[in-house]
Amino acid sequence: MSVKDMPIPLSADGLVPLIPGVIFQFYRSSSGHMKFPYLEGGGNALGHIDRVQLAHDAGGLLEPLTGSEYPRVMSAIERSARWMLPLTTRFRLPTPNAKSQWIAVSANPAPASDGVLWTGMMMDITDQVIEEQRLRRLCDTDALTGLPNRRKLMKHLSHLASLSARHGTPLSIMMIDIDHFKLINDRWGHLQGDEVLRQLATKMKALLRCEDMVARLGGEEFMVALPLTSLQQCHKLADQLRKAVSQHDFSVGTGEVTLSIGVTEYRCGEPLKNLIERTDQALYSAKDVGRDCVCLLS
Numbered sequence: 390m391s392v393k394d395m396p397i398p399l400s401a402d403g404l405v406p407l408i409p410g411v412i413f414q415f416y417r418s419s420s421g422h423m424k425f426p427y428l429e430g431g432g433n434a435l436g437h438i439d440r441v442q443l444a445h446d447a448g449g450l451l452e453p454l455t456g457s458e459y460p461r462v463m464s465a466i467e468r469s470a471r472w473m474l475p476l477t478t479r480f481r482l483p484t485p486n487a488k489s490q491w492i493a494v495s496a497n498p499a500p501a502s503d504g505v506l507w508t509g510m511m512m513d514i515t516d517q518v519i520e521e522q523r524l525r526r527l528c529d530t531d532a533l534t535g536l537p538n539r540r541k542l543m544k545h546l547s548h549l550a551s552l553s554a555r556h557g558t559p560l561s562i563m564m565i566d567i568d569h570f571k572l573i574n575d576r577w578g579h580l581q582g583d584e585v586l587r588q589l590a591t592k593m594k595a596l597l598r599c600e601d602m603v604a605r606l607g608g609e610e611f612m613v614a615l616p617l618t619s620l621q622q623c624h625k626l627a628d629q630l631r632k633a634v635s636q637h638d639f640s641v642g643t644g645e646v647t648l649s650i651g652v653t654e655y656r657c658g659e660p661l662k663n664l665i666e667r668t669d670q671a672l673y674s675a676k677d678v679g680r681d682c683v684c685l686l687s
């Protein structure tokens with residue numbers, strides 16, 4: 390059918406059921422009661438929600454929100470009402486088939502009798518959110534080992550450092566470098582070198598606690614962020630890790646893969662750049678004193 394042959398709806402009412410989303414009016418009274426006096430449209434958004442019920446009480450849409458979704462949406466509504474600013478948010482809506490649906494909301498508030506009335510639209514953006522999550526995972530992951538990469542580690546470390554500064558809890562880091570990795574590549578080939586990196590990543594994750602983040606910084610260099618861990622504890626753990634690796638056969642012969650490890654503890658308020666530089670120095674000291682050892686910088 391060509392565009393000119395398509396039936397033209399006579400009014401906006403005819404168009405509404407055809408749009409891939411819902412348009413709505415949402416009302417909140419000064420006592421806090423919420424409802425959708427108008428809610429129409431097509432697409433997947435709110436497909437499983439009883440729209441007739443929503444006309445009397447918005448609970449059918451808001452109450453199923455779980456975790457941090459409910460307070461986040463409620464505070465977006467509150468902010469919009471207080472400052473008469475557009476309401477723009479997204480939320481994850483559980484569905485009966487155990488999958489979640491992501492809904493984007495955009496609405497303009499206006500004062501109404503004894504409350505606020507928003508007029509806007511909601512759309513199902515689940516596919517878009519899944520794609521965003523996939524891209525974020527790709528951006529944060531080292532493709533060879535599947536470990537978090539430098540970017541992800543630095544974000545995480547900055548979060549851990551602020552928690553450590555706020556609560557006065559210890560935070561330590563290890564910088565780990567494989568000794569003479571070039572020789573392993575030269576002797577066994579680059580693909581086997583890759584396999585060593587993969588196996589080492591698995592081994593380190595198995596030996597450390599799940600709250601410790603092991604990341605690949607690049608090449609044969611790794612870093613571990615250990616929250617709630619003092620310098621002495623971290624030193625002990627690093628030495629256990631070093632020993633376990635030196636006694637393991639990574640398919641290139643036992644004792645062929647050894648690690649040099651530098652260890653430091655975060656000083657409250659210190660810029661992360663300093664912390665990394667100090668850990669780097671500790672690692673260089675470990676290389677200097679002969680490799681296959683742990684050096685700490687207090």
Ligand SMILES: Nc1nc2c(ncn2[C@@H]2O[C@H](COP(=O)(O)OP(=O)(O)OP(=O)(O)O)[C@@H](O)[C@H]2O)c(=O)[nH]1
Nearest residue numbers: 566567568569570571572574579580582583608609
């Ligand atoms: N197989 C493999 N090798 C890599 C990868 N990234 C870096 N390398 C190699 O790692 C080697 C690192 O060599 P160097 O920086 O000289 O360090 P090293 O031989 O480990 O010596 P020290 O660190 O001084 O003990 C180089 O040969 C790089 O080509 C990778 O993804 N896979």
